[in-house]
Amino acid sequence: MEKALREQFTGEFLLSLLEKMLLIRRFEEKASQAYGLRKIGGFLHLYIGQEATGVGAVAAIDQSVDYVLTAYRDHGIALALGMKPGVLMAELYGKETGCSRGKGGSMHFFDVKKNFLGGNGIVGAHIPLATGVGLKIRNKNERGVVLCFFGDGAIHQGSFHESLNMAQIWGLPVLYICENNQYGMGTDFRRVSAVTDFTILGQSYDIKGKQVNGMDVLEVYQAVKEQVEQIREVKRPGFLEIKTYRYKGHSMSDPAKYRTREELEAYRQQDPVLLLKVKLLNGGVLTEEKFLQMDSVARRKSEEAALYAERSPDPSLESLYEDVYKT
Amino acid sequence: MIMSVREALRRALDEEMARDENVVLIGEEVAQYHGAYKVSQGLLEKYGPLRVIDTPISEEGFTGVGIGAAMAGLRPVVEWMTLNFSLQALDQTYNNASKMLYMSGGQINVPVVFRGPNGPAEYLSAQHSQGLQSIYSHCPGLKVVAPSTPADFLGLLKSSIRDNNPVVFLESELMYSLRGEVPEEEYLIPLGKGAVRREGSDVTLIGFSKPIYLLLEAAERLEKEGVDAEVIDLRTLRPLDEELIYRSVEKTNRCVVVDEAWPYASVGSHISWLVSYDCFDFLDAPVELVSQEDVPVPYNHRLELAALPSVDKILEAVKRVTYRS
Numbered sequence A: 001m002e003k004a005l006r007e008q009f010t011g012e013f014l015l016s017l018l019e020k021m022l023l024i025r026r027f028e029e030k031a032s033q034a035y036g037l038r039k040i041g042g043f044l045h046l047y048i049g050q051e052a053t054g055v056g057a058v059a060a061i062d063q064s065v066d067y068v069l070t071a072y073r074d075h076g077i078a079l080a081l082g083m084k085p086g087v088l089m090a091e092l093y094g095k096e097t098g099c100s101r102g103k104g105g106s107m108h109f110f111d112v113k114k115n116f117l118g119g120n121g122i123v124g125a126h127i128p129l130a131t132g133v134g135l136k137i138r139n140k141n142e143r144g145v146v147l148c149f150f151g152d153g154a155i156h157q158g159s160f161h162e163s164l165n166m167a168q169i170w171g172l173p174v175l176y177i178c179e180n181n182q183y184g185m186g187t188d189f190r191r192v193s194a195v196t197d198f199t200i201l202g203q204s205y206d207i208k209g210k211q212v213n214g215m216d217v218l219e220v221y222q223a224v225k226e227q228v229e230q231i232r233e234v235k236r237p238g239f240l241e242i243k244t245y246r247y248k249g250h251s252m253s254d255p256a257k258y259r260t261r262e263e264l265e266a267y268r269q270q271d272p273v274l275l276l277k278v279k280l281l282n283g284g285v286l287t288e289e290k291f292l293q294m295d296s297v298a299r300r301k302s303e304e305a306a307l308y309a310e311r312s313p314d315p316s317l318e319s320l321y322e323d324v325y326k327t
Numbered sequence B: 001m002i003m004s005v006r007e008a009l010r011r012a013l014d015e016e017m018a019r020d021e022n023v024v025l026i027g028e029e030v031a032q033y034h035g036a037y038k039v040s041q042g043l044l045e046k047y048g049p050l051r052v053i054d055t056p057i058s059e060e061g062f063t064g065v066g067i068g069a070a071m072a073g074l075r076p077v078v079e080w081m082t083l084n085f086s087l088q089a090l091d092q093t094y095n096n097a098s099k100m101l102y103m104s105g106g107q108i109n110v111p112v113v114f115r116g117p118n119g120p121a122e123y124l125s126a127q128h129s130q131g132l133q134s135i136y137s138h139c140p141g142l143k144v145v146a147p148s149t150p151a152d153f154l155g156l157l158k159s160s161i162r163d164n165n166p167v168v169f170l171e172s173e174l175m176y177s178l179r180g181e182v183p184e185e186e187y188l189i190p191l192g193k194g195a196v197r198r199e200g201s202d203v204t205l206i207g208f209s210k211p212i213y214l215l216l217e218a219a220e221r222l223e224k225e226g227v228d229a230e231v232i233d234l235r236t237l238r239p240l241d242e243e244l245i246y247r248s249v250e251k252t253n254r255c256v257v258v259d260e261a262w263p264y265a266s267v268g269s270h271i272s273w274l275v276s277y278d279c280f281d282f283l284d285a286p287v288e289l290v291s292q293e294d295v296p297v298p299y300n301h302r303l304e305l306a307a308l309p310s311v312d313k314i315l316e317a318v319k320r321v322t323y324r325s
């Protein structure tokens, strides 16, 4: 298996995946700490546990032509796309130097230069938007594909079903990715979903989908890559249900009492960072020492991000009326 | 008895569910999670899953389900986790709930209550922080209630549940922990009746919901400056207690309206127009409106505070209507 790993991927690529997942993990821990110190306010939805989804998926696209949209749990995907930790942390702090100039906060990360169109606080609301981006790609006959991430909670919104139908009848290049972390706030998806294999929902719109183990970044990468290539080729939408898990509550105010300690522990055993680390150690791509070094780089970057945010100025009062309309 | 707004709401639901088996509660997280704001704690245990119903995140769907159930004889209380998300269900409230009685020539009425937190919260940015009273008050056929004290939350929610029309019941997102005196006995407040929160003779301050506390604080500060302000709490936005407003303005001849929504085509601007028109002969100054700034609410806290009505902004407005600036 180790040999297979090295035949398939370069060491550089494998290490870059690990590096990104570590950065997300440490960045989120830092953000959580800053929230505790009241440097960050409002909602803070952490991605810890789901790193393999964002990192694996983003690694499979061509960021010069492809687009990404997601919901409010957006820090990890923003980092996977290569947004600067300092700029993201500054947004969490509400600073002028943040990616949305301090107006958006945690749920509203954007970076147009990286084709990252949000960051959306309303469950399901960005799914039609992603579909619309697909329409633009189709009309301009571009190569791009849209990755649209959303949760298991969002899959019952009309917006999902309406979007899949339109994407299919019009042949839009959108890959719909349900990050099934199994809970929408305090609700186990099995309690509110008529079917628990979501690929069946995709099939109702004649979109063939696949379930993927979201704790394994390489499995995510390969599944997304396969889909993206196919979408580019046949100009049709795709669908993936990525099974993952969030270790923390829905947001900082949720103690997550609706699930058991055993369940959480079981998922910690297949932690996406741990899983990749072990694979790379066994494959001879990584040493324990190298791992510790990478981890300390991730910690340092997160520290620096917080410092940058700390030292950045608040937006000016005049900016209150800026950007309501485009001139 | 002293009670929080959260407890008053829970008591109203509990009493009405005990009184009438047709009353059901439906919404996201209302049952097993006890409500996102913990309003419905204990109700699932008491009334069971047929009457306290968790839904998927499907605002348009479950809002419509509440309306359909009401058309057929249940009396649903539909909880919107926040009013921000009710926009996805707007077609159901606007096109179905509000017009069914009219369109059916009086055959079908829709006794449903839609309730949930409304208005600016803190650090939540634009999609999660907005006062949507203008939208709901705009539509004939809906009643709109916006309480400010725990006793009012109790008395008005009970009346809303017993009302035979669709009622949108607005709970200020930052008020659930606010405590106050509540009667022990059965307590109902009629819809459409405002309250005088403070008597005064120099200027009428009109508001509803959380801003009532800004008005009371402003009135206290004004008293020190020798200005005697009257504070009117509308309590219900539709139907509106116009009589109470006019009686006060006829006495004080000056009026400041406060509304946490945007000023354009809003409840606040409508009331300002009503007073300007109907009290024209009594007014000594143009009516002032203190609203949210005409921008989406920003995340940064300093900007956020600047965007919202404040005691200072109210005092400025009072200065203008009393020609002291």
Ligand SMILES: Cc1ncc(C[n+]2csc(CCOP(=O)(O)OP(=O)(O)O)c2C)c(N)n1
Pocket: A073, A121, A122, A123, A124, A150, A151, A152, A153, A154, A155, A181, A182, A183, A184, A185, A250, B028, B057, B059, B081, B085, B088
């Ligand atoms: C339309 C709408 N309804 C309700 C909410 C409140 N809410 C925010 S997140 C959430 C749960 C969503 O779960 P899921 O889609 O599975 O995403 P996850 O949080 O698991 O990433 C709810 C109910 C909202 N933001 N928007």
